[in-house]
Amino acid sequence: MGFAPPTPREILLIFLLLASLYVIFIWETHREKFLPVPFQSSSPKDSVQSPTSQQQEQELQVYQTRVSWEHPKAQVPQTRIIAHVPGWSIIDHLYIFKGVVYIVSDVPSSIPNVSAIYSKGIDIELGREAELARLPDDTDIRVISTREARRSFGKGVQFLDGVTILVNDPPQFVRHYYHWAAELFFGLWRTYSSLDPSIPASGRPTSLPPPRRMWFPRVDAFRWRDYSFMNQYILRASFPALTMEFIDDWDDRRTMGVPWVLERVVVADRSAAMGALNYQRYQRTAASAFGLGRGSASWWMVIRGNVVRFAGMEEEEEGSVAVDEFEDEEEGEAGAVAVAEAASKANAIVITYISRQEWGRRMLIQQDHDKLVRELRKLERVYGWEVNVVMAEKMTRLEQLRLAARTTIMMGVHGNGLTNLVWMKPNARSTVMEFFYPGGFAHDYEYTTRALGMTHYGFWNDVAFTSPDLPLPSYPEGFQGNSIPLDGEVVAALCIQRLTLEEEVDDG
Numbered sequence: 207m208g209f210a211p212p213t214p215r216e217i218l219l220i221f222l223l224l225a226s227l228y229v230i231f232i233w234e235t236h237r238e239k240f241l242p243v244p245f246q247s248s249s250p251k252d253s254v255q256s257p258t259s260q261q262q263e264q265e266l267q268v269y270q271t272r273v274s275w276e277h278p279k280a281q282v283p284q285t286r287i288i289a290h291v292p293g294w295s296i297i298d299h300l301y302i303f304k305g306v307v308y309i310v311s312d313v314p315s316s317i318p319n320v321s322a323i324y325s326k327g328i329d330i331e332l333g334r335e336a337e338l339a340r341l342p343d344d345t346d347i348r349v350i351s352t353r354e355a356r357r358s359f360g361k362g363v364q365f366l367d368g369v370t371i372l373v374n375d376p377p378q379f380v381r382h383y384y385h386w387a388a389e390l391f392f393g394l395w396r397t398y399s400s401l402d403p404s405i406p407a408s409g410r411p412t413s414l415p416p417p418r419r420m421w422f423p424r425v426d427a428f429r430w431r432d433y434s435f436m437n438q439y440i441l442r443a444s445f446p447a448l449t450m451e452f453i454d455d456w457d458d459r460r461t462m463g464v465p466w467v468l469e470r471v472v473v474a475d476r477s478a479a480m481g482a483l484n485y486q487r488y489q490r491t492a493a494s495a496f497g498l499g500r501g502s503a504s505w506w507m508v509i510r511g512n513v514v515r516f517a518g519m520e521e522e523e524e525g526s527v528a529v530d531e532f533e534d535e536e537e538g539e540a541g542a543v544a545v546a547e548a549a550s551k552a553n554a555i556v557i558t559y560i561s562r563q564e565w566g567r568r569m570l571i572q573q574d575h576d577k578l579v580r581e582l583r584k585l586e587r588v589y590g591w592e593v594n595v596v597m598a599e600k601m602t603r604l605e606q607l608r609l610a611a612r613t614t615i616m617m618g619v620h621g622n623g624l625t626n627l628v629w630m631k632p633n634a635r636s637t638v639m640e641f642f643y644p645g646g647f648a649h650d651y652e653y654t655t656r657a658l659g660m661t662h663y664g665f666w667n668d669v670a671f672t673s674p675d676l677p678l679p680s681y682p683e684g685f686q687g688n689s690i691p692l693d694g695e696v697v698a699a700l701c702i703q704r705l706t707l708e709e710e711v712d713d714g
């Protein structure tokens with residue numbers, strides 16, 4: 207007796223059973239491919255404060271779009287000045303209504319002179335008359351009481367949460383890489399970071415939430431970029447999620463006739479910063495921000511770290527992280543060698559001369575340039591230091607950022623190419639050498655270098671000078687010319703002094 211052969215119906219049922227088992231098996235083994243997964247932060251440090259995805263799913267949200275004082279007992283939130291020096295302010299609950307900025311306070315004597323916060327935001331021209339023309343009036347900024355706020359704003363205002371950056375400057379200085387990176391960003395971050403005095407040397411972590419948005423009420427959507435297109439690289443590298451609003455967006459908000467309140471805003475105003483003694487001394491608006499107390503010595507490292515990682519140098523310049531990577535990937539002796547190589551690479555000495563010899567303006571005498579290059583090549587042969595002679599305009603933006611981040615000594619004629627010094631890693635040897643036409647001097651790169659804790663030397667041919675023995679700013683005839691003299695031997699000698707006499711290298 208045999209079994210009856212299976213009917214086609216039974217075969218079909220078995221087939222369906224097997225097929226569904228197969229689908230379940232595939233689903234279980236690859237389910238992470240089919241389900242949306244929450245982003246994992248790459249470093250455990252990042253995840254300390256973020257709620258788990260489950261908590262996020264369970265929390266129902268009511269979007270807070272308004273701050274209302276309809277209830278008779280509700281208060282109008284008053285404006286608070288969190289930090290302030292001329293031109294740089296951190297303000298909580300700053301109101302904006304019909305294009306005018308409002309400070310709401312029942313104690314107006316606690317508010318600094320608004321001329322040191324905000325201006326008319328017009329082009330900077332020389333002279334007393336131009337200075338007075340830039341002072342704000344009540345079509346720009348006003349201080350009002352909570353009672354007046356109720357009367358003007360109605361029952362409430364539209365609410366913008368998080369941190370906003372408000373730059374009240376016209377395009378005049380915004381669209382230049384030096385002014386963007388080494389003045390505007392520098393000053394903004396020096397101001398904002400004064401709220402976290404414990405930023406570590408690695409720049410991470412920080413208690414500062416990233417800014418949400420950046421507003422330029424005086425600039426249109428194209429004219430914030432510079433001719434070398436570096437501005438957008440720096441912005442998107444530092445804050446990839448930050449959104450920007452420009453003159454048209456400001457006009458939208460103005461013409462709606464609706465009041466807005468910013469939860470926290472960092473206000474930059476170039477004209478207002480010019481009133482500060484530090485500005486008058488250094489001709490740099492960011493210098494005014496350094497009047498704020500409390501900043502961490504590593505205040506800039508948050509931005510630098512973001513830009514350097516963006517440029518593709520993940521953690522490689524940070525010895526310890528590189529070591530972790532190698533331990534995962536390699537075993538035994540080969541691993542140890544790789545670790546040592548990574549560490550020595552991280553501490554390698556790199557000299558970078560940014561040449562302007564094809565730029566057409568502010569160039570060295572050609573023989574002096576040639577001699578400098580010969581002297582630097584000698585250092586390469588004798589000491590084994592890496593020497594790069596580069597023209598910034600012939601490199602990609604990412605190459606420029608990566609090279610600057612690895613550079614120990616950066617040198618060049620006074621000019622925009624030196625702006626990249628802000629991406630160098632400050633340690634006891636880090637040095638900037640800037641070549642001027644004899645008698646000429648400007649603080650632009652000198653102040654910036656020192657603000658990062660690095661050393662700056664100016665050169666007048668065969669004479670080197672450094673802080674505090676600095677000349678006063680001066681632009682003699684020849685300053686912009688193409689016959690700037692320089693003794694390359696003196697430059698090379700100073701490189702040796704900077705790189706060998708100091709035994710202790712503090713990477714802290």
Ligand SMILES: *[C@@H]1O[C@H](CO)[C@@H](O)[C@H](O)[C@H]1NC(C)=O
Pocket residue numbers: 319320321322341481
């Ligand atoms: C505020 O500063 C401006 C500009 O320096 C000055 O003209 C004005 O008198 C000051 N106002 C007060 C109330 O001190």
